[in-house]
Amino acid sequence: MIKALVIVPYEGLYEMMKDIQQEVEDFQFDIELGNLYEGVAIAKEAENNGYHVIISRGGTASLIQEAVSIPVIDIQVSGYDVLRIITLVKGFSRKAAIVGFSNITQGAGTICKILDLDIKTLTITKDTEVKEILTNLKKHGYEVIIGDVVTVQTAKQLGLTGVLITSGKEAIMDALEEAKRSYRIFSQLQQDVSLFQSILDCNEQPIGVFNKEEKLVYGNERFNHEFHWMIVENSNDxxxxxxETAFTKEKQTRAVHINQSIWNIAACPQDGAIALFFEKNLSNQSVVQVGEREAKNAIEFRTSTSYVSLSGKSESIQKVLKQIDQYSVSDEAVWISGEKGNGKELAAHAIYVKRNNLYDPFIVLQSDLLRAGQLKDFMVEDFFQKHANGVIYVKNIDHLSADIQKELYHIVQNDHHKKIKWLVSSEDNMEEKVKSGIFDRELYQTLGQQKIYIPPLRERREDIEDLIHVFISDLHPKYGNGVVGIRPDALAKLVSYDWPSNVEQLKQVIEQLFKQTSSYYIEMEDVAAVLAQCEQPEKRAEALTSIDLNGTLEEIEKQVITKVLEEEGLNQSKAAKRLGINRSTLWRKLK
Structure with missing residues (x-):
C-alpha cells in the first residue's frame, strides 16, 4: 500500500480528490489544502511522518520538489484542461493572456498556436514575478488572465478577470499512475542506499558528506560516534x-583540530557535494596528559583561532607592531618575551597571520605539559616535517626541562629538509637563566636571533584606554548589552592600577564590569568594587606559600580558592571550573 499525501492549491481540486479517493486501490492517501509556501510547510512535516510520495500541482509542486527528499508528483495540466479553459475564454471580447509556471504555459502555448488563438503566453520562474508581469499586461490593455492559483489571486487584486486552469479527472489519474511508478523506483533506490549505507557504517573511518552550502547531508556510523554534527558543521576550518574543494574541484587534504584531537581530512568533490574522509593523526599518540592537568594537551592545532589584535598608541607597543611587520617577511625564528598575560601569544599569532596561508596550522606546543622523550616521538613520526607549512609556536619555552631543551635543539639543528617556522615565548629574564645554566645557551642563540619584548601594561598606561574600548566592542556580540563606554573617573582608576597580570587581567576585569553594568557607561563605583576583589587575593597570596591547615574548614577552603584564582590569572570562570563549582558559588565563598 502506497502512503501518499495530496497537497492541493484550491478547494475544487480538494473535492475532486475526495471523490477519486473512494475509487482507487493501492493508495492510502490524505488530502491537505495549501498553496505555494503553505504547501511546502505541510510537505516538510509529512516527510517525517512516513509518507512514500507527495502529489501536488503547478508552482506548489515545484517548490515542494526543492524542499523534500521523497518523490513529488506534479498533477500536469493536460490538453483537456487547457482546451476546456480556452473554450471558456474564447467567447470573451477582451484581450487575454496566460501567465504561469512552465508546467502550465508550455502546453497552453502550444495549443493556442495550433488553434491560431491570439492569447499571449508568459512563463514565470517564481511567484514574486507575477505582480509586475500582470501590472505591465494591464497597462497594455489585457483584461483576462488565465493561470494557476497565484496568478488568478494577483489578477483579482489588480482588478483583472482571473481564470483558473483547473485539473480534470484525467490529469489526476495520470498523476496517480506516475506515483506508482515513482514509488517502485524509489523503493528500489532506497534498498540500494540501505545496502551502501550499511557498507559505509561498517567502515572504521569517519565519513561525512557536505553540500556546497557547508551543511552535513550524510555521516556514517563512525562519523556520528566521533563527532556531533554541529561541531563539524560550524568548524571554520x-x-x-x-x-576550497568546491572552487578547485580537486581533492584537498588538511590537518584539523577537532574534539581535542588532530585529524587528517581528505576532501573529495562529488557531483555537487564534498565527501570528507577523516583519519586520526598518528601524532595524537604522543599528545599526553599530565597529572592533575590531564584535560589539557601538550600540543594544540589552532588553524582558525580567533584572536584580539595587539592594540595601543604607546611608543613601546608601536615598536612591537613594527617588529611584527619586519619579522613577518621571512620565516626565521622569532623569540617573544614579556611578563605573563601581556600578549605574547597575540604577537605570535599576528606573525603567523602575516606570514601564512590561514589554511596552514598554527601549532602550539605547551612547554609545561611536554614530557621527556615526547619530542623524540614526534621526530619518529616525522611530525615537524609533515606540518612544516604551518607555524610551530613553543609557548613558555623557559618552562622546558633541561632534557627537553636538548631534544628541541636537536630538532632545530637537524631541520635539513623543509624549513620549519619557529616562534617561541618566554619571560623576560632569559639572559639570566642562560648565564646560570638553567636554560640551554645554544638553543637560546639559535632561536633568539630575532627578539620582540612586550613591556608590562603598567609601563605603557597610555594603551589602557584603547584596550578598554577594544574589549568593550568585542564583548557586544557575546553579551549584547548597552554599554558604550566608561566614565572618565572610572577610566582614571583603571589607568592608575598596576595590573600584575597585565592585559589578560584587564580583559577579565572589563568583561566582569561589562556584564554587571546596567547603564550605558561603566561607573566609578563598579570599577572600585571589582578592583577591590582583585586586590584581596593578591594580598593573601603574598603570605600564602602553602595552605595553612590549622584554620577552620571555611578558612582553609577560602585559602584554596584564593590560590587557584591567583594561578588562573584571576579568571573566575577558569578557577570555578578547576574547583568543580559554579561562578556564583565561588563569588559567595570569597565574600
Whole structure:
C-alpha cells in the first residue's frame, strides 16, 4: 500500500480528490489544502511522518520538489484542461493572456498556436514575478488572465478577470499512475542506499558528506560516534576546506583540530557535494596528559583561532607592531618575551597571520605539559616535517626541562629538509637563566636571533584606554548589552592600577564590569568594587606559600580558592571550573 499525501492549491481540486479517493486501490492517501509556501510547510512535516510520495500541482509542486527528499508528483495540466479553459475564454471580447509556471504555459502555448488563438503566453520562474508581469499586461490593455492559483489571486487584486486552469479527472489519474511508478523506483533506490549505507557504517573511518552550502547531508556510523554534527558543521576550518574543494574541484587534504584531537581530512568533490574522509593523526599518540592537568594537551592545532589584535598608541607597543611587520617577511625564528598575560601569544599569532596561508596550522606546543622523550616521538613520526607549512609556536619555552631543551635543539639543528617556522615565548629574564645554566645557551642563540619584548601594561598606561574600548566592542556580540563606554573617573582608576597580570587581567576585569553594568557607561563605583576583589587575593597570596591547615574548614577552603584564582590569572570562570563549582558559588565563598 502506497502512503501518499495530496497537497492541493484550491478547494475544487480538494473535492475532486475526495471523490477519486473512494475509487482507487493501492493508495492510502490524505488530502491537505495549501498553496505555494503553505504547501511546502505541510510537505516538510509529512516527510517525517512516513509518507512514500507527495502529489501536488503547478508552482506548489515545484517548490515542494526543492524542499523534500521523497518523490513529488506534479498533477500536469493536460490538453483537456487547457482546451476546456480556452473554450471558456474564447467567447470573451477582451484581450487575454496566460501567465504561469512552465508546467502550465508550455502546453497552453502550444495549443493556442495550433488553434491560431491570439492569447499571449508568459512563463514565470517564481511567484514574486507575477505582480509586475500582470501590472505591465494591464497597462497594455489585457483584461483576462488565465493561470494557476497565484496568478488568478494577483489578477483579482489588480482588478483583472482571473481564470483558473483547473485539473480534470484525467490529469489526476495520470498523476496517480506516475506515483506508482515513482514509488517502485524509489523503493528500489532506497534498498540500494540501505545496502551502501550499511557498507559505509561498517567502515572504521569517519565519513561525512557536505553540500556546497557547508551543511552535513550524510555521516556514517563512525562519523556520528566521533563527532556531533554541529561541531563539524560550524568548524571554520572545515568550511574553508569545503569551499576550497568546491572552487578547485580537486581533492584537498588538511590537518584539523577537532574534539581535542588532530585529524587528517581528505576532501573529495562529488557531483555537487564534498565527501570528507577523516583519519586520526598518528601524532595524537604522543599528545599526553599530565597529572592533575590531564584535560589539557601538550600540543594544540589552532588553524582558525580567533584572536584580539595587539592594540595601543604607546611608543613601546608601536615598536612591537613594527617588529611584527619586519619579522613577518621571512620565516626565521622569532623569540617573544614579556611578563605573563601581556600578549605574547597575540604577537605570535599576528606573525603567523602575516606570514601564512590561514589554511596552514598554527601549532602550539605547551612547554609545561611536554614530557621527556615526547619530542623524540614526534621526530619518529616525522611530525615537524609533515606540518612544516604551518607555524610551530613553543609557548613558555623557559618552562622546558633541561632534557627537553636538548631534544628541541636537536630538532632545530637537524631541520635539513623543509624549513620549519619557529616562534617561541618566554619571560623576560632569559639572559639570566642562560648565564646560570638553567636554560640551554645554544638553543637560546639559535632561536633568539630575532627578539620582540612586550613591556608590562603598567609601563605603557597610555594603551589602557584603547584596550578598554577594544574589549568593550568585542564583548557586544557575546553579551549584547548597552554599554558604550566608561566614565572618565572610572577610566582614571583603571589607568592608575598596576595590573600584575597585565592585559589578560584587564580583559577579565572589563568583561566582569561589562556584564554587571546596567547603564550605558561603566561607573566609578563598579570599577572600585571589582578592583577591590582583585586586590584581596593578591594580598593573601603574598603570605600564602602553602595552605595553612590549622584554620577552620571555611578558612582553609577560602585559602584554596584564593590560590587557584591567583594561578588562573584571576579568571573566575577558569578557577570555578578547576574547583568543580559554579561562578556564583565561588563569588559567595570569597565574600
Amino acid at each position: 572545515i568550511k574553508k576546506l569545503i569551499q
